[in-house]
Each structure stands twice: as C-alpha cells, then as structure tokens.
Amino acid sequence: MNIEGRTILITGASRGIGKALVNEALRRGAARVYAGTRGPLVHDDPRVVPVALDVTDRDQIAAAAQQIGELDILVNNAGIALFDDLSDRAVLEQHLAVNLFGPFEVTQALLPALTRSRGAIVNNASMMALAPFPVTPAYAISKAAEFNFTQSLRGLLKARGISVHAVLTGPTDTDMTRGYEIPKATPGSVAQAIFDGLERGDEEIFPDPMSEALAESWNRGAAKVFEHQFAAAVQAA
Secondary structure, rough: OOOOOOEEEEOOOOHHHHHHHHOOOOOHOOEEEEEEEEEOOOOOOOEEEEEEEEOOOOOHHHHHHHOOOOOOOEEEEOOOOOOOOOOOOOHHHHHHHHHHHHHHHHHHHHHHHHHHHHEEEEEEHHHHOOOOOOOOOHOOOOHHHHHHHHHHHHHHHHHHHHHHEEEEEEEEOOOHHOOOOOOOOOOOHHHHHHHHHHHHHOOEEEOOOHOOOOOHHHHHHHHHHHHHHHHHHHOOO
C-alpha cells in the first residue's frame, strides 16, 4: 500500500502525531488527505480537506463518510489519555468511547469505501496495549481493547482485500506526554515510521526506539502465532 496517489483520512489531525501524519502523507505524494478534527483547521496545501469529526459523534461520522465518498487508507489516530486510578468508572468509559468505540464507528462508516478500494486501516494504539503504565490505566485498558479490535478486524476483513495494521507507539513528544522527563520520539519521526510500516505491509508497526525493541519478540511470540492460527481456522471454515 503506497501512499503516493492515495486518498487518506486521518482522525485527530490537528496536532501531535495526527498533524505529522498529514504532513508526511503530503510529502509522500498523497492525492488527497482528509484531516478529521473537532475544531477549525487551516492548511496551505490544497490537497488537505478539513473534516469536522468528533469520533464520539455518530452524526458527524456519518456526515464525514458522505463527504469523503471514496477512500484508500483510514488512519484512526484520535485518542485521549487521562490520569486515573481506576476508581471512577466514568473515566474508563470516556477512554473507551474515544479510543475503542471511536475507531469502531469510524471504521464501520468507511468500510464500504475501503472495500471498494481494497484499502488499508491503520489504528494508532500504544505500547500500553501490551503493558500498562500505572498512572494511566484506563488509557491502557482502552488501547488493549483497540489492539484486539484491530487484530479481529484483520482476520475478518482479509477476504475483502483490506489490510489492517496496529501501531504500537511508545513515548512521543506530544501533549499526552507533557511533564514526563523521559526519552521521546518526535511526532515527525513516528509519522514517517508509521507510513514506512504500512508500505512494507507490517501487521504491527513499532514506530519509535522504545517500541521497536519489542518488534522481534512480538513477531516471534506465541500471541502472534495464535492470532495467525485462529484467523486461518476461520478462513478455512
């Protein structure tokens, strides 16, 4: 799946990794980039089309799908991360609404277009899908759910010719990690690695030095073997 000449939707496109993904898609020659945001967005490249898209708003999702029409690549990037201690169910529900059900609803709305183009879905999960950071457990739970959602879609949509990719992002220099004095990748380098992984056809994309350290053990691990075995059993049935 090359980026050049493709039509792409990126959610959460106004800042951080989403903004970097928009610019990287343009650099790689995308024909059109729909930039999904909750607020106003102005971009000086005419290939960028702002789209009002709160991923928790079904009406906005339906309107965006109608506006976009045809699509090659969907990047579910919008997300939230709040501090919590799992004492308040409402905080967990808020994370699930954005980080799990948001990608679910957007994917369902754009699935007909992606089926026609035999396109690709990229879900920006997190390393925390595999191991939680104790001060943001609700975020980690929602990302684990999004990762499993991504793996499930991969098996279900293979017959339609749609490839599905999970991004297991490590610490990146965005608003989400502000205040943490730890090594962080730049949004630009992460965006470049995400599209590199998509173009290579990587099922899981490890786009920064910390997450990349997991790549070999994940790809050779039992969980990955089971995923392929389970998917093959379904496809053979």
